[in-house]
Every structure is written in structure tokens, then in C-alpha cells.
Amino acid sequence: MSRALKLEFAPLVTPVKGVLVLFCEEGLKFGSAAIRAIKPTGDLVTRAAAADRFKGKNGSALDIVAPLGLEASRLVVVGVGKARELKAKDFVKLGGIVMGKIPAAAGDATIIVDLPGGALKPDRIADLALGVQLRAYTFDRYKTKRKEAEERPAQVKVTIAVAGVAAVEKAFAARRAVADGVVIARDLVNEPANVLYPEEFARRTGNLKRLGVLVDVLDVKEMKKLGMNALLGVGLGSQHESRTVIMRWNGGKRSVAPVAFIGKGVCFDTGGISIKPAAGMEDMKGDMAGAACVVGLMHALAARKAKVNAVGAIGIVENMPDGRAQRPGDIVTTMSGQTIEIINTDAEGRLVLSDVLHYVNKHFKPKFMIDLATLTGAIIVALGQEYAGLFANDDKLAQRLMKVGNEVGERVWRMPLGPEYDKMIDSKFADMKNTGGRYGGAITAAQLLQRFVDKTPWAHLDIAGTGMGSPQTEINRSWASGFGVRLLDRLVGEYYEK
Numbered sequence: 001m002s003r004a005l006k007l008e009f010a011p012l013v014t015p016v017k018g019v020l021v022l023f024c025e026e027g028l029k030f031g032s033a034a035i036r037a038i039k040p041t042g043d044l045v046t047r048a049a050a051a052d053r054f055k056g057k058n059g060s061a062l063d064i065v066a067p068l069g070l071e072a073s074r075l076v077v078v079g080v081g082k083a084r085e086l087k088a089k090d091f092v093k094l095g096g097i098v099m100g101k102i103p104a105a106a107g108d109a110t111i112i113v114d115l116p117g118g119a120l121k122p123d124r125i126a127d128l129a130l131g132v133q134l135r136a137y138t139f140d141r142y143k144t145k146r147k148e149a150e151e152r153p154a155q156v157k158v159t160i161a162v163a164g165v166a167a168v169e170k171a172f173a174a175r176r177a178v179a180d181g182v183v184i185a186r187d188l189v190n191e192p193a194n195v196l197y198p199e200e201f202a203r204r205t206g207n208l209k210r211l212g213v214l215v216d217v218l219d220v221k222e223m224k225k226l227g228m229n230a231l232l233g234v235g236l237g238s239q240h241e242s243r244t245v246i247m248r249w250n251g252g253k254r255s256v257a258p259v260a261f262i263g264k265g266v267c268f269d270t271g272g273i274s275i276k277p278a279a280g281m282e283d284m285k286g287d288m289a290g291a292a293c294v295v296g297l298m299h300a301l302a303a304r305k306a307k308v309n310a311v312g313a314i315g316i317v318e319n320m321p322d323g324r325a326q327r328p329g330d331i332v333t334t335m336s337g338q339t340i341e342i343i344n345t346d347a348e349g350r351l352v353l354s355d356v357l358h359y360v361n362k363h364f365k366p367k368f369m370i371d372l373a374t375l376t377g378a379i380i381v382a383l384g385q386e387y388a389g390l391f392a393n394d395d396k397l398a399q400r401l402m403k404v405g406n407e408v409g410e411r412v413w414r415m416p417l418g419p420e421y422d423k424m425i426d427s428k429f430a431d432m433k434n435t436g437g438r439y440g441g442a443i444t445a446a447q448l449l450q451r452f453v454d455k456t457p458w459a460h461l462d463i464a465g466t467g468m469g470s471p472q473t474e475i476n477r478s479w480a481s482g483f484g485v486r487l488l489d490r491l492v493g494e495y496y497e498k
Helices: 032-041 044-052 088-100 122-135 165-190 198-211 220-226 229-234 281-286 289-303 349-364 378-383 395-408 419-425 441-450 485-495
Strands: 005-011 019-024 061-065 074-079 108-112 156-162 214-218 243-250 259-269 309-319 331-333 339-341 369-373 388-392 412-414 458-462
Touching: 005 122, 005 165, 019 032, 032 044, 032 108, 044 061, 044 074, 074 088, 088 122, 088 395, 122 156, 122 165, 156 165, 165 281, 165 289, 165 485, 198 214, 198 243, 198 259, 198 289, 198 309, 214 220, 220 229, 229 309, 229 331, 229 349, 243 289, 243 349, 259 281, 259 289, 259 349, 289 309, 289 369, 289 485, 309 349, 349 369, 349 441, 378 388, 378 441, 388 395, 388 441, 395 412, 395 458, 395 485, 419 441, 441 458
Parallel strands: 005 156, 019 074, 019 108, 108 156, 259 309, 259 369, 369 458, 388 412
Antiparallel strands: 061 074, 214 243, 243 309, 331 339, 388 458
């Protein structure tokens, strides 16, 4: 859930109450509307800036409480550095910074978007508003008591004052859809596993039907009939039945092949019989961040009426130890007919994805497939939490993902694939084994997935370091980041819509 935020746009006016936010370039240079807004304060801003050594550098802020001459309760001046050098992602970041400077107790705030160089383009203002909405997110639905200092009004109203309201509202419409998709993904990842188990996760995807998304849920009986034994094997030890959900948005021409996104949805991962250590296991409620991203992305595409045919598919399971759970040494036959020897039941995500990848490839023959999964701790060892690992069998798709990742600030780093690594998952008893040993763990996991995509262009995003518990940023203060929604929406919008 987002912090109770009402975001709207209005003509350039000076507010009479609440928080007033202005922007300035380096050297304390204001636009004409901002100058008019602070004129009643005399030289207050100049003196406060000198006292605080505030010069207007990008991302810096000057906070003045109860400014003399204004009815506003607080005046916040945010520096942008040199505005002409800012890119779209910089404005998203600035929006987050601004929202972070609006106290939780504030009932109203007005942001005057005005700089010395003249009116900003509607798209850049819309980017700033996107940052505001993303930063406003909180997940506190299970808190029943608050300290007095944490009390907040039922709703914070943020008015963004601009020149050309209609043009900005038009530009923001698509970004609002994407922001809502990110919020959906964050909510799903933040939910505890006793609330969000496979059947409930599948039920929630039904909300997409209101936007025109076709949603089909495959139950255990249907998956058994299809031969999805790798996915089903993961969930054998759980009291909750596994599900596969297929979501379709048909916004393009009927004859055009869809783009496809596949998500790992392990609602809780104990490791199964190969059980994890107790320390930190609570974080395994987020082992479905890949699936959450796919649901958020499908919402974004449908809500903004993207001109593309898209398939979203998620395999949803719970990996628990039980008398019925699969064991190390077991061999499962996947939907593709290939067999996998289970070496470690904690290497379960690749089992889930193997069947869903094959299902999507066989039934929809997509232009490409991109899967997202909190798949390996090894990718965090390799890349930390700043980049997601990118594995691909197609150079063009990989290059596009890296480009749009840099544009939106959800960065990916390409990792190698190769026959040398493939040998590491060869099995004595089956076609492959589900782990390749200690070394190159993220790579051998990707090598296994590659065996289920045939010649279809494919990319695998290992988001173990970026999808949950990732570093907090100017646009996210939540444990769940919603990583991947903005990245993949930009990929579709830039390259695949017609």
C-alpha cells in the first residue's frame, strides 16, 4: 500500500498552507514563479542558505520551518545542480528526494516546478511526479500501534504546480500506471507467507481482469496432466497447493507474436529437505519477487494500454520439508520430457521455471522470453545489490536490457554462459542435475534454464540482490523494491510497441 497520497497537478500558484517546495539551480538560481513565491520572505532564503552552506547542488536540500512572511508551515528548497544536464532518471530521483522532505505529519504540500531556463518539458515533470509516488510507498498494514511521533494524517495531498497542466497530466498517465505496477509488486513481496501462499497469490492475479487482462489459473490436476512434474515436485511438502498463472494482454495486432515474461513465485522457501539455516530465513517470504514483478508489469502494460501482445506466466509454490517432500537423489521428468536429478532441494526455483518456460514457449511461440527470479545467493556474491545478473542467448535482447536498465536506474550486468559451465550440471543418472557445485552457482543455474528455451531469444534476470532487502534509495524505503517493473515496461515501450 502507498502512503495515503493524493497527487494532482495545478497551475503555478502560491499555496496558503502546508509545505512549499521549490527548486533552484546551482548558485541559488530560481525560476520566476519561485522568486514570486518567496518574495514575501525578503532575504530569508539567502541568509538561511549561507548559514547552511547550501548552494543548490543536485540532490541537496534547504529546510526552513515556519518561514517568516509565508503562510506555509515549511519551506523546502531542493537543488538540481545544472538542470540542462539532468536525465529522466534524475528527475525521478529528485521527485523521491522531494517526497522524502515532506514530513509524515504534513497534510498538504505544494511543489512549484519552475527553473531559470524556462518551463520543463511535460515528460520531465511527469518523471518527477513518478518519483514522488514511488517514494510515498509504505507497507504498514500490520502495525496496530504507533508512537505519537509516527502519527500521520489519513492522507497527504501533494499538488504539483506547473505551466501547462493538461500536457503534464497526459504525460503522467502512463507513469502512474507503471508506479501502480511497482506498488503491486512491492505489496506482494512484503506480504508474509501465512497471508500470501500459492492459492492466495493466484487469486490476487484475478484483479488484472478489470483491466482487460485474460487470467488463467492452472491447478495441480491440470499441471499433472501437462507433465509439469519439476514444478509440482517443489511443492509436495506443503499443505498449500501449487499453481501456475498465465496472464495475457492483447494490445497489439492479432497476428503479432507476443513478448513473454516468466516469474519464479516461491511464496516461502525453507530449502525443503535440504533445509536452510534459521538465521535470515524470514526473508524467504520474498522468494517470489520475480513473480511479483511479472504481475506488476502486466498491470502497468494493461493500465497504460500498451500496444503490444504480452504474456505473463508465474509458477507459484511453497518449498517445505515434510514426509511427502521430494528428496535429494530423486529424479523428476519435466514437461519438456527432459529429466532432472535433485541434488539439493534448495535449488528449487530453476525447477519451477523449467516447466513454466517450456509451457510458454510451446503454447505461445513468443518473440522472446525473459524470466525473473531471486534464484541464487551466488549472484549477490558476484554483483552485490546494485545490479541484477543478466544471462542471455541473444545479444540484441541483452544489449536492449542493459540500455533501458541504465535509463531507468534498474541496472543489469551481463554474465557468461557457455558449454564449459554446461558440463557442470551433467548428471550420471538423468539428463541434468539441479546444482553444479559451489563454483559459478548463478551461471550453472542459468545454464539449466537455457535447456528449456530451445532457440527462442531468452534472457534470465537473477534479482536475488535487487528484488528484496535491496539498498534503500531516494525512490524506495521499503524492504521490497519492485525491481524489474520499470525496466521491462521501458523495454516494451522503447522496442516492441507498434
